[in-house]
Amino acid sequence: MASIKRALISVSDKTGVIEMAKGLEALGAEILSTGGTAKALRDAGVKVTDVAVYTGSPEILDGRVKTLHPKIHGGLLGRRSVPAHVDQMNQHNIGPIDVVVVNLYPFEATIAKPNCPFEEAIENIDIGGPSMLRSAAKNHEDVLVVVDPADYTRVLDAAKAGTVSPGLRRELAMKVFQHTARYDSLIAGYLEKQVQGGEVKFPKILSMQFELAETLRYGENPHQQGAFYREFNSNEPSVSRGKILHGKAMSYNNFLDANSALELAKEYDECAVAIIKHNNPCGVALGSTPVEAYVKARATDPVSAFGGVLAFNRPVDLAAAKEITSTFVEVVIAPGFAEDALAELKRKKDLRLLDVGPLTKVKQVGLDLKKLVGGLIVQDRDLGVLADLRALQVPTARKPTDEEYAACAFAWKVCKHVKSNAIIYATPGQTVGIGAGQMSRVDSVKLAVMKAQMPVKGCVMASDAFFPFRDGLDAAAQAGITAVIQPGGSIRDAEIIKAADEQGLAMIMTGMRHFRH
Numbered sequence: 001m002a003s004i005k006r007a008l009i010s011v012s013d014k015t016g017v018i019e020m021a022k023g024l025e026a027l028g029a030e031i032l033s034t035g036g037t038a039k040a041l042r043d044a045g046v047k048v049t050d051v052a053v054y055t056g057s058p059e060i061l062d063g064r065v066k067t068l069h070p071k072i073h074g075g076l077l078g079r080r081s082v083p084a085h086v087d088q089m090n091q092h093n094i095g096p097i098d099v100v101v102v103n104l105y106p107f108e109a110t111i112a113k114p115n116c117p118f119e120e121a122i123e124n125i126d127i128g129g130p131s132m133l134r135s136a137a138k139n140h141e142d143v144l145v146v147v148d149p150a151d152y153t154r155v156l157d158a159a160k161a162g163t164v165s166p167g168l169r170r171e172l173a174m175k176v177f178q179h180t181a182r183y184d185s186l187i188a189g190y191l192e193k194q195v196q197g198g199e200v201k202f203p204k205i206l207s208m209q210f211e212l213a214e215t216l217r218y219g220e221n222p223h224q225q226g227a228f229y230r231e232f233n234s235n236e237p238s239v240s241r242g243k244i245l246h247g248k249a250m251s252y253n254n255f256l257d258a259n260s261a262l263e264l265a266k267e268y269d270e271c272a273v274a275i276i277k278h279n280n281p282c283g284v285a286l287g288s289t290p291v292e293a294y295v296k297a298r299a300t301d302p303v304s305a306f307g308g309v310l311a312f313n314r315p316v317d318l319a320a321a322k323e324i325t326s327t328f329v330e331v332v333i334a335p336g337f338a339e340d341a342l343a344e345l346k347r348k349k350d351l352r353l354l355d356v357g358p359l360t361k362v363k364q365v366g367l368d369l370k371k372l373v374g375g376l377i378v379q380d381r382d383l384g385v386l387a388d389l390r391a392l393q394v395p396t397a398r399k400p401t402d403e404e405y406a407a408c409a410f411a412w413k414v415c416k417h418v419k420s421n422a423i424i425y426a427t428p429g430q431t432v433g434i435g436a437g438q439m440s441r442v443d444s445v446k447l448a449v450m451k452a453q454m455p456v457k458g459c460v461m462a463s464d465a466f467f468p469f470r471d472g473l474d475a476a477a478q479a480g481i482t483a484v485i486q487p488g489g490s491i492r493d494a495e496i497i498k499a500a501d502e503q504g505l506a507m508i509m510t511g512m513r514h515f516r517h
Helices: 017-026 035-043 051-055 070-077 083-091 107-112 118-123 128-138 149-161 166-196 252-265 290-300 318-324 339-345 402-415 441-451 471-479 493-503
Strands: 006-010 030-033 048-050 099-102 144-146 210-216 226-231 243-246 272-277 280-286 308-312 329-334 352-355 367-372 375-380 423-427 430-435 460-463 483-486 506-509
Touching: 006 017, 006 035, 006 128, 017 030, 017 035, 017 099, 017 149, 030 035, 030 051, 035 048, 048 051, 051 070, 070 083, 070 128, 099 128, 107 118, 107 166, 128 144, 128 166, 144 149, 144 166, 149 166, 226 252, 243 339, 252 272, 252 280, 252 308, 252 329, 272 290, 280 290, 280 402, 290 308, 290 318, 290 430, 318 339, 402 423, 402 430, 402 460, 402 483, 402 506, 423 441, 423 471, 430 441, 441 460, 441 471, 471 493, 493 506
Parallel strands: 006 030, 006 099, 030 048, 099 144, 308 329, 329 352, 460 483, 483 506
Antiparallel strands: 210 226, 243 352, 272 280, 272 308, 280 430, 367 375, 423 430, 423 460
């Protein structure tokens, strides 16, 4: 590349900037800078020319205007290969600027502070920085533009070796526009909240920013391509933030199942294990230890659990690890693994082990999105919980026993994570039969009985939505259930309640539905 005669450096994040400036200076570049960056460089022994001295124009308006000047933007936008541009630059005494190292005022960090004043947020909207970045990126054929401190070393190395390629220039320009696009969307989102007077759940323009974490082997099927993107700044314990400790790379389907398994295991304060197959639970249980919970969960449907995805809400110990390795499992997700458990699990070379860290209670936020052809449907995440079942309506003559209340509370949490129509048979702390994804509720009732590997008699039944007819309730009663928890709300509720009374069942009506499509 041509020699670097001039570089402009102005950064909020000063990570690595002194080394970058010294490297550019060693290549013969005059260093232009402003404010705090200029001071930091001078203090480190770098010779710096203030932008105000270079342009002949002082900083004005409390520093709002300092780099918005023709000598700066002309030096960035002037094309060296166009004679008319070169003539005009010479005519106006505009020297070329060959390198721009800029990052922006910390707007995102500023508005994240509790009770951030509006005036402070506004003053942290960078104007000169994005303008310089965009000018340099537009003219990247002539200007090296660096917005990410992680790129300092490779840019310096390429400049020293004279190997700055058009491809590198274009990549750096791409990163600039990705960065400024996110920056602008954050500002727009913040201002929309101010206009609306609070949080805006559904903004007029939904701008979502995710970072590519990895390209997957394929998507849901081998003929589909797939990738995994990670949301910026999410701090909720999740599969997306987890660390792969061992095993093959996660697949598209592994991510779906792992997310479903962990979110179900997180529903419980007690030690719990959830087993997912094809994005549906096939076994969920509580236990005094991880191994007890796992064995109980697997007993629900051992055939379906083969090749399943397991989530623990407690660290996996050696006893649980030995039980896991006794059969084929695809993925194990947990908030940690004991060293001896990890060694045991690593004997299975393909078994994926995902450590999601402590399952600390944080505010659960975000939206549930589903892509349509040409559109998107958006809703709240289903975070609905029932704090106290005993406060709910019991319309039947018989009231639930303590054991039935405990079983219903457990089953209701499972029900939320099963594809509709969803039916769960359970005892306190253990699923017995799961009927998922049927087109009619009575078919889910019958399927759950068919899938059960333990006696249904004496179980409770949870239904994710109301019973449109009494046939589902009658079929469950015939199988031996003693109580049911369901939302209610059918035009035939009176008929359903009458059926329950005829069968001697207790019924809890939640008033809350958990459809899952």
